[in-house]
Amino acid sequence: MFKYLKNDLPASIVVFFVALPLCLGIAVASDAPPFAGLIAGVIGGILVGSISGSEVGVSGPAAGLAAIVLAAIASLGYEAFLVAVVLGGVIQIIFGILKFGIIGYYFPSSVIKGMLTGIGIIIILKQIPHFFGIDKDPEGNFVLFGKDSNVFMDIVSIPSNIGLGSTIIAVIAIAILILWSNVLVHKHSIFKLIQGPLVAVVAGIIFFVFSQGTAFNIARTHLVEVPVPDSIDSFIGQFTFPDFSVISSTEVWITAFTIALVASLETLLCVEATDKLDPEKRVTPTNRELFAQGSGNIVSGLIGGIPITQVIVRSSANIQSGNKTKLSAIIHGLFLLISVIIIPKVLNMIPLSVLAAVLFIVGYKLAKPATFKAMWTAGWKQFVPFIATVLIIVFKDLLWGIGIGLAIGIIVTLYHSFKNSHFLHKEGEDIDDGKIKMTLAEEVTFFNKATILKELDALPKNTYLELDVKKTTYLDFDVIEILEDFAFKAKERNITIKLISERGIVENPESFIDFFRLRPKLNEL
Known part of the structure; x- marks a missing residue:
């Protein structure tokens, strides 16, 4: 020490x-x-x-x-x-x-x-x-x-x-x-x-x-x-x-x-x-x-x-x-x-x-105007739970604020997630050549954060990852942040990322946030 x-x-x-x-x-x-x-x-x-x-x-x-x-x-x-x-x-x-x-x-x-x-x-x-x-x-x-x-x-x-x-x-x-x-x-x-x-x-x-x-x-x-x-x-x-x-x-x-x-x-x-x-x-x-x-x-x-x-x-x-x-x-x-x-x-x-x-x-620093702007820009599905949590905490108390904010978030999530029970599917893992293909489902929400993070962290070094999002119509902002962090870690672990979307193929995207924000099909963001 x-x-x-x-x-x-x-x-x-x-x-x-x-x-x-x-x-x-x-x-x-x-x-x-x-x-x-x-x-x-x-x-x-x-x-x-x-x-x-x-x-x-x-x-x-x-x-x-x-x-x-x-x-x-x-x-x-x-x-x-x-x-x-x-x-x-x-x-x-x-x-x-x-x-x-x-x-x-x-x-x-x-x-x-x-x-x-x-x-x-x-x-x-x-x-x-x-x-x-x-x-x-x-x-x-x-x-x-x-x-x-x-x-x-x-x-x-x-x-x-x-x-x-x-x-x-x-x-x-x-x-x-x-x-x-x-x-x-x-x-x-x-x-x-x-x-x-x-x-x-x-x-x-x-x-x-x-x-x-x-x-x-x-x-x-x-x-x-x-x-x-x-x-x-x-x-x-x-x-x-x-x-x-x-x-x-x-x-x-x-x-x-x-x-x-x-x-x-x-x-x-x-x-x-x-x-x-x-x-x-x-x-x-x-x-x-x-x-x-x-x-x-x-x-x-x-x-x-x-x-x-x-x-x-x-x-x-x-x-x-x-x-x-x-x-x-x-x-x-x-x-x-x-x-x-x-x-x-x-x-x-x-x-x-x-x-x-x-x-x-x-x-x-906790309540910067930039935070309000960012949550508004992220869309109403992010902003409504956010502003409800803020107002109830200030005008009632903290536990009520967290509880109601979480309830609203769950309602929004259930609204978008009931169509799919599977959010992540791995197709044909071949350890020998280091190629792995993952396909995201139509609806991917914050409930799926822990499992997605676990799957990505478990990828071995020198992997060639194909991430297929062609069928994904809703991708929660929380999951995009996980992908953003993974892109940074991938460089350290020599993992190559091939992103497959309906717009084509992107090799090692610099920013998942920018990509999905500009993607017309994912209009929820």
Whole structure:
């Protein structure tokens, strides 16, 4: 493991700089104590990093769970919520034992993208009061249309309650983050080592120190509140423990299952993405990853932390920084632990408005306008489940959104799939000459993703594959993405692809997406 320390140590520093403000910010977005976000970051790095089979993935508190945590804490209370986190971890381990690592393939990408987009919108709305430092407490249950208090009432009240200092440093922080990611990071390698979120946090601390006693002063109630221990006993006293007397509560079990399902989906999506980004194209064992994430959530819940998933922001920073092994994830967790012990007073100088600025960027990346445009362009069969999932998550709750989005996706799929029971047929496999012919059926849907992926991955090296789509009238966008990924992997495995369609023959198509989008017969896209 220590063979590549010269690569993993610098990468761990970068990941630490990214993770520290996000651990605090996501905890704030979830209405959890900031210390709980740091606990999750430490466990995600050290424990999950040690158990995981991923060499590039980094785990910690994730924005995708913020909406669930927010609602659960408000309805259950924090100690009961921790029971749900522990139970959610147990359910994830059961998922891993039962080999549910392929579960992500059975959720249409339109619903998953809708889930992440809805969460992004909630994060942005929730952080608006923090961004402007309004005087009244912006915490509490996230309600859009409550009679006594709701998020829109908070937003409307901003002009009369605005905190000038908080707003100024939040705007500065947003400017730093945009300048860093869009300009400076391309100028010099130092701007990749020192990350924009960390610079924004440092700027916020400096602003707070020098604004004391002025008109731009930021009240203590609008700063991070991490307990400051003065001894080992007081440090241990910071941890919150679950109240297992509520373990028989139906609401606790529903929350636990929701955490397990969403955390598993987000982790599996991240695994798929990071495996693609990995320069060495290593494959993460998904069932082992579910076991690792479940173990992390059990420990996190037992000592007061919020839920954990593998996180694409930290993982991509890890990969871009040139890590080689999972030691970088483990070391970053150690750095987080050291920061909790050594610099809690410094952490308590961070304005909440700066973390709100960081989370605005996180929320925007989850809910980019480009995502809406792409789903609209993909056709109504992609857009309807997507937008339904988004709206129901924002205006009701996440579990309802996923459930109804999935139901709509299933209805659309059944509508197009009832004509065919067979979606893939292999004709005459001859191992000696390496030629294999596969014929896709008339209707190919997202239900067929796992089997198609398994068939393609099982092809030996140096294969000559004939892929016949002449009779295919409907090809789900999810399957096209699998073919797109396979075209890239085929080059690495010296697999030649011959695509046979009603328009003729194409040798080694560069882009399946472009080919099928322009193909008149597949008008569903």
